[in-house]
Amino acid sequence: MSSANSTDIATLERGLHASGGSADRAFRSTAYLAGGLVLLVLGLVTYTMVNRSTDAWSHMGLDFFTSRTWNPPEQFYGILSYVFGTVYTACIALAISVPLSLGIALFITQVAPRWLQRTMTYVIDLLAVVPSVVFGLWGVLVLSVHIKGFYKWMSSTFDGVPVLGSVFGPNPQGRSFFTAGIILAVMITPIIVSLSREVIQTTPQNEKEAALALGATRWEMIRGAVLPHSKGGLVGAVMLGLGRAMGETIAVALVIGSATGRIGLNVFAGGNSMPAVITAEWGEADALKKSALIAMAVTLFVMTILVNVIATTVVNRSMKKTRGV
Amino acid sequence: MNTNKRRFVLASLVSLSIVAVACSDDKTAETTTTPAASSTDAPVVTEAPMKLEATLDASGATFPKTYYEEAIAAFTDANSGVTINYAGGGSGKGRQDLADGIVAFAGTDGTIKDADIAGYKGGEVLYFPTVVAPITVSYNLSGVDGLQLSPTTIAKIFQRQITKWNDAAIAAENSGVTLPDTAITVVHRSDSSGTTGNFTKFLEKSVGKDKGAIWTLGTDSTVQWAADTQAGEGNAGVAQIVKSTDGAIGYVDFSDATDGGLQMAAIENAAGKFVAPSLEGASAAAAGAKIADNLTYSAIWADGDAAYPITAQTWIIAYKVQTDAAKGEALKAFLKFILTDGQTLAPTVNYAPLSADLAAKALAQLDMLQIG
Numbered sequence: 001m002s003s004a005n006s007t008d009i010a011t012l013e014r015g016l017h018a019s020g021g022s023a024d025r026a027f028r029s030t031a032y033l034a035g036g037l038v039l040l041v042l043g044l045v046t047y048t049m050v051n052r053s054t055d056a057w058s059h060m061g062l063d064f065f066t067s068r069t070w071n072p073p074e075q076f077y078g079i080l081s082y083v084f085g086t087v088y089t090a091c092i093a094l095a096i097s098v099p100l101s102l103g104i105a106l107f108i109t110q111v112a113p114r115w116l117q118r119t120m121t122y123v124i125d126l127l128a129v130v131p132s133v134v135f136g137l138w139g140v141l142v143l144s145v146h147i148k149g150f151y152k153w154m155s156s157t158f159d160g161v162p163v164l165g166s167v168f169g170p171n172p173q174g175r176s177f178f179t180a181g182i183i184l185a186v187m188i189t190p191i192i193v194s195l196s197r198e199v200i201q202t203t204p205q206n207e208k209e210a211a212l213a214l215g216a217t218r219w220e221m222i223r224g225a226v227l228p229h230s231k232g233g234l235v236g237a238v239m240l241g242l243g244r245a246m247g248e249t250i251a252v253a254l255v256i257g258s259a260t261g262r263i264g265l266n267v268f269a270g271g272n273s274m275p276a277v278i279t280a281e282w283g284e285a286d287a288l289k290k291s292a293l294i295a296m297a298v299t300l301f302v303m304t305i306l307v308n309v310i311a312t313t314v315v316n317r318s319m320k321k322t323r324g325v
Numbered sequence: 326m327n328t329n330k331r332r333f334v335l336a337s338l339v340s341l342s343i344v345a346v347a348c349s350d351d352k353t354a355e356t357t358t359t360p361a362a363s364s365t366d367a368p369v370v371t372e373a374p375m376k377l378e379a380t381l382d383a384s385g386a387t388f389p390k391t392y393y394e395e396a397i398a399a400f401t402d403a404n405s406g407v408t409i410n411y412a413g414g415g416s417g418k419g420r421q422d423l424a425d426g427i428v429a430f431a432g433t434d435g436t437i438k439d440a441d442i443a444g445y446k447g448g449e450v451l452y453f454p455t456v457v458a459p460i461t462v463s464y465n466l467s468g469v470d471g472l473q474l475s476p477t478t479i480a481k482i483f484q485r486q487i488t489k490w491n492d493a494a495i496a497a498e499n500s501g502v503t504l505p506d507t508a509i510t511v512v513h514r515s516d517s518s519g520t521t522g523n524f525t526k527f528l529e530k531s532v533g534k535d536k537g538a539i540w541t542l543g544t545d546s547t548v549q550w551a552a553d554t555q556a557g558e559g560n561a562g563v564a565q566i567v568k569s570t571d572g573a574i575g576y577v578d579f580s581d582a583t584d585g586g587l588q589m590a591a592i593e594n595a596a597g598k599f600v601a602p603s604l605e606g607a608s609a610a611a612a613g614a615k616i617a618d619n620l621t622y623s624a625i626w627a628d629g630d631a632a633y634p635i636t637a638q639t640w641i642i643a644y645k646v647q648t649d650a651a652k653g654e655a656l657k658a659f660l661k662f663i664l665t666d667g668q669t670l671a672p673t674v675n676y677a678p679l680s681a682d683l684a685a686k687a688l689a690q691l692d693m694l695q696i697g
Contacts, residue, residue, distance in 0.1 A: 072517075073525075073543030140562075145569060173555065258515030258556030260549055270555060276515075280558070283415030284517035284546035286438070 046301070053295035055288055064295060068261045070277075077292035079299065084263045085177065085271040086300070089252060090245040092181025092267060097189045098238055104189070105196035110222060121197070128190035136251035139183045144174035144255055151178070151268050169266030175257040178267040183251050188241035195240065199233030200226055232318015239311030243304050249275035274300045378406035379655035385411075385419020385432030387559070388519055389639045391580055392456055392676045393432065396667045400659055407655045416519045417546070423450070423642060429652050430643040434519030436621045437642070447644035451694065452620045453687050455663055456676040457611045459602035460524055460635040463587035464574040465567050466490060466507065471601070473498045475593040476531035476634070480540040482574060483511055483528070485551040490572060498593075505572075512566045512575030515556035517546040523625060523637040524576040530626040531595070531634070561585075578637070579604075580675035594634040595626050606633030607677035614638075616683060620690055636677075646695045653696035664688050 056064065060077055067078025104124065108117050151172030158168040203226045211221040227234075257270020258280065278293050278300075285293060390413050397409045411432065414422075419431030424444045437450060462479060464472060469490075474482075478494050481487045487494055491504040514521045525544035532539040542548040550556070555570075557563035560581040567573045568585050579602055582589055591601040600606050613629035616622040624636040641660065647653030664687050668678040679687070 069549065071543075071549040072547045073545040073549075140558075141565075171553070175555065253515065254558055254562075259552045259554065262552045269552075280516040281547055282517075284417035284519065284522070286417070287441075 046298075049294055049298050049301065053291050053298055055291035056295040059288060060292070060295075064292075065299075068263055070260050072281075072289055075288055077289070079274065079292075079296050081261045081263050082272055082274045082277050082296065083299070083303075085256065086246055086273040086275070086303075088267075088271070089177050089180040089184060089256065089273055090242055092178060093184035093188060093245045094238065094242060096181060096185035097192060097241060100185070101189050101192035101237075101241075102196060102234065104193045105200055106222060106226070108193075108197055109200045110218065110226065121194075124190045124193050127186070128194070132187060132248060132251040135183050135187055136254035139179060139251060139255040140175070143182065144179050147179065147182075148172065148174045151176075155268060166265045167267055169264075169268055172268035173257055173270050175255050176268045176270050177256065180252045180256040180273070181267070183255055184245045184248055187248060187251065188244050191244055192237045192241040195237035196230070196234050199230040199237065202233075203229045230318075232314055236311045236315030236318070239307055239314065243307045243311065246307065247275060247300065247304050249279050252276045253280055376406055377404045377651075377655045377658055379649075379651040380408040381410070381429040381652060381655055381659070383409065383411045383419075383428050383430045383432065383641075384414045384422045385428075386416040386434045386519055386639050387413045388416075388434055388458070388578060388637060389432055389456055389676065391674050392671055395670050395674050396663050397659075399667070399670060400662045404655075404658065407659070409655075409659065415517070417517075420642070423447075423644075429656055430641050432639060433642055434637060434639045435522060436640075445644075447646065447648075449645040450642050451645050451690060452640045452642055453660055453664070453690060454611075454620055454622070454638060454640050454679055454683055456668075456671045456678060457607045457624050457636050457638050458676045459579045459604070459607045459633045460520060460527075460637050461577050461579055461582040461587070461589040461602045462574065462592060462635070463564065463567050463577045463582045463585075463589050465571060465588065466505065467571070469499075469502060469504065470588060472502070472588070472590040473593070473599045474590045476528060477539050479592070480528050480532050482509060483513075483550075483554075484540070484542065485511065485553060507572035510566075510570050510573040511551070511554040512563050512570070512573050513550050513554055513556050514547075514560075514563060515558050518559075519546060519639075520560060520576065520578055520637070521548065522546045524635060526623070527625050527635045576635075579607075583675050592634050594630075594632050595628055596630045596632070598630050600631065600633045602633055602635075604672055604675070604677035606631060607636045608680060609633070610636035611638065611677070611683060612680040616686065620683075620686060622683075643694070645693060647697070650697040653694065657691060657694055657696065660691055661688070664691070 056077060059075070060067075063076075063078055065078075065083075066080060067076070068081040068084075069076055069078045070081070071077075104120070108120050112120065151174075154168045155170055155172045158164045159170070207225045207229065208221055211225040216224060252273050253276035256272055256276055258272050258276070259270035260272060262269055262271040274296050278297055281289065282293055390411065393411045397411060401407050401409060416433040416435055419428070419433050420437060420441070422428040423431040424441070424446065426446045432455075436452070437445070442450075462474060466472070472495075474495070475498055478487065478498060481494065488509050490507045490509055496502075496504055522545060525540075525542065525548055528540040528542075529544040530536075533544070534540075542550070555566055555573075557566045557575070560578045563575045564577045564581045564585040564587060567575045567577065567587055574590075577585070577587065582602075589602050591599040593599050607624070609629050610624040610627040610632035611622075613627040613632045614622045614624045621640075622638060624632075624638045626634050627636065641663070643656060643660075647656065664679075664684050668684060671678045678684070
């Protein structure tokens with residue numbers, strides 16, 4: 001009896017192993033293939049872009065990065081002002097979006113009643129699926145026209161104040177760094193909110209209750225228990241938002257003002273960003289200019305990859321810390 | 326109301342083009358039978374009125390796109406077997422697409438550079454001029470209509486050397502007009518464009534390097550505008566900024582400027598006359614231009630008292646050897662339509678027809694197309 005029984009189990013085991021083994025193998029190879037394909041595509045894209053931008057690198061040398069002169073008739077292409085515009089608009093967007101997003105995320109997770117939580121989450125996620133060209137058109141037709149008055153008021157209010165006077169500088173334009181920053185802020189807020197919300201929700205309930213039991217107010221509980229726990233995740237969420245803001249193309253192209261060579265603190269001046277220049281100038285570009293635009297794309301590619309790598313590292317480190325590993 | 330008018334024009338043109346195609350079929354039948362009869366004694370098959378059947382993909386210049394869309398609609402209504410997709414995308418894209426052989430024809434505002442000719446896989450390329458149109462210098466200055474500007478003043482305004490509307494240079498060209506103390510806002514294109522190319526070419530030709538060097542930005546589809554200027558996406562984008570900004574000035578194609586109800590300046594031409602932008606002025610410029618054997622020409626800064634100096638020309642370019650017979654025939658019929666009855670369609674959408682002489686030359690060029 002017992003011997004028969006053990007044979008049965010052995011057969012069963014063998015059967016399981018046999019079928020499970022082939023399924024495992026199939027699954028493993030599919031997964032490797034899919035993962036490998038991503039790397040392959042990324043590699044090919046990088047190779048093609050670097051390859052097709054060599055003309056511009058060799059024509060311009062280091063001037064490509066250090067000059068703010070972009071002069072197609074003279075075949076002189078320096079991207080410094082566009083790098084500045086990309087970073088500056090992204091910074092403005094973060095300055096607006098980060099406090100707002102964290103506020104929304106904390107409100108949803110800690111303060112709002114349950115029914116409001118669900119509605120708000122839904123509405124904010126909906127914001128994330130609006131195509132960027134819609135934001136761009138709204139920005140150029142509505143926002144940039146009506147916000148001029150506000151810009152003028154800011155500009156005259158801060159006139160003469162050190163630092164702020166040059167940030168909110170003279171001669172405000174409807175299409176400017178700041179308008180682009182506002183549009184970008186609207187676009188990255190849903191990303192930051194939904195990531196932050198999830199990070200914040202991982203705060204252990206008993207830590208929050210412990211804080212409240214010690215007599216903490218709701219804000220003290222958030223500051224003492226929630227924020228330290230989710231700090232790393234929040235930084236990661238912000239960095240992902242930053243990556244998105246730096247790569248945004250059409251919405252920025254429509255509202256940034258498209259001025260060449262502008263580097264300066266005045267947020268109300270027009271400028272330009274790398275993705276916006278690439279999309280605006282590609283259509284009529286000759287061979288060398290195309291090469292310069294691709295070289296600019298490579299630069300942008302490297303910058304966004306760096307931001308994302310930093311974001312991933314920060315998130316991973318914080319996850320490890322919270323897990324106590 | 327506008328659409329009603331357009332529909333009426335369309336309908337009348339459709340009927341016209343049906344007649345035209347019927348006539349043209351007769352002619353082709355004639356010309357094909359004669360040599361066949363004389364050279365061989367093979368049975369001569371008289372062609373039945375041919376039904377064109379093809380899909381033509383095309384891309385290129387956005388400047389004549391409105392006109393091409395009207396012409397395509399009228400042509401395909403008469404030839405239901407033909408579908409033509411004109412995708413726009415800019416002259417540069419059109420030329421690249423034709424070079425790569427992914428379109429049947431391309432629209433372009435400029436000619437192919439010598440260095441690029443080798444890249445055209447299908448061999449020799451033929452130019453067919455289609456329409457011309459003025460590029461306006463539009464402005465927004467309430468109470469000041471019919472402003473007159475010389476190329477020198479325009480160059481200085483667009484280079485920010487003149488920054489107030491009551492500047493002495495502007496006042497000198499507009500005696501009797503009270504100019505306000507408004508600051509000038511310069512508006513240009515944010516995207517690279519043949520319109521920018523033509524506008525800067527006008528300044529380069531009139532007051533550029535070889536003419537006193539008042540205009541120093543050169544000529545290209547993008548130039549290095551001063552940082553304190555504004556930019557709009559496409560002609561419509563520039564028109565929108567000009568319309569919404571007191572004291573603004575920008576270059577806008579005639580059809581967008583007309584649609585937007587913008588004020589347009591009269592520009593001093595090569596003969597020293599101030600000419601307001603009009604379709605007649607554009608046609609006069611095209612008539613005054615020197616036309617090369619391959620039908621390339623420039624209507625910018627053309628001679629003639631009535632010539633509007635910033636007149637842009639545009640071509641359809643296609644390979645001389647059409648390997649696909651069905652597509653080749655459809656293309657030939659479409660180009661024939663554009664150069665004949667299609668020309669009358671142009672003014673309805675604010676483009677000027679070619680001069681009779683140029684249209685005749687283009688029609689003759691059409692016979693060089695080799696099909697099959």
